[in-house]
Amino acid sequence: xxxxxxxxxxxxxxxxxxxxxxxxxxxxxxxxxxxxxxxxxxxxxxxxxxxxxxxxxxxxxxxxxxxxxxxxxxxxxxxxxxxxxxxxxxxxxxxxxxxxxxxxxxxxxxxxx
Numbered sequence: 001x002x003x004x005x006x007x008x009x010x011x012x013x014x015x016x017x018x019x020x021x022x023x024x025x026x027x028x029x030x031x032x033x034x035x036x037x038x039x040x041x042x043x044x045x046x047x048x049x050x051x052x053x054x055x056x057x058x059x060x061x062x063x064x065x066x067x068x069x070x071x072x073x074x075x076x077x078x079x080x081x082x083x084x085x086x087x088x089x090x091x092x093x094x095x096x097x098x099x100x101x102x103x104x105x106x107x108x109x110x111x112x113x
Contacts, residue, residue, distance in 0.1 A: 013096040
C-alpha cells in the first residue's frame with residue numbers, strides 16, 4: 001500500500017472501559033480500520049487524564065482506575081479517513097475525535113529496507 005506525503009491524522013480519545021459489541025472499543029476501532037484497509041493505527045494508554053465530565057482518571061496506586069484514557073491514532077489519506085468517520089460515529093458513545101494534517105516522511109515495511 002502506498003501512502004502519499006500529504007495525509008491526515010485521526011486522533012480518538014476514549015476510556016479504557018468503553019465497549020462496542022461486547023469488546024473493548026479501542027480494539028473494535030482498530031480492527032475496523034484494518035478491515036477497511038486504512039494505512040495504520042496505534043493505541044496508546046494514558047496514565048492520567050480527564051474529559052468533558054472533568055472526572056480524573058489515573059493509574060496512581062491510591063486511586064486505581066479501570067477506565068484509563070486511551071488514544072487511538074490513525075493515519076491515511078483525507079478521503080479514506082473521511083469515509084471512516086461515519087463508521088466511527090456509529091461505534092462511539094462519548095469521547096473526542098480530532099483531525100489534523102500530517103506529512104508522511106516514511107511508510108514502509110521493516111523487511112523492505
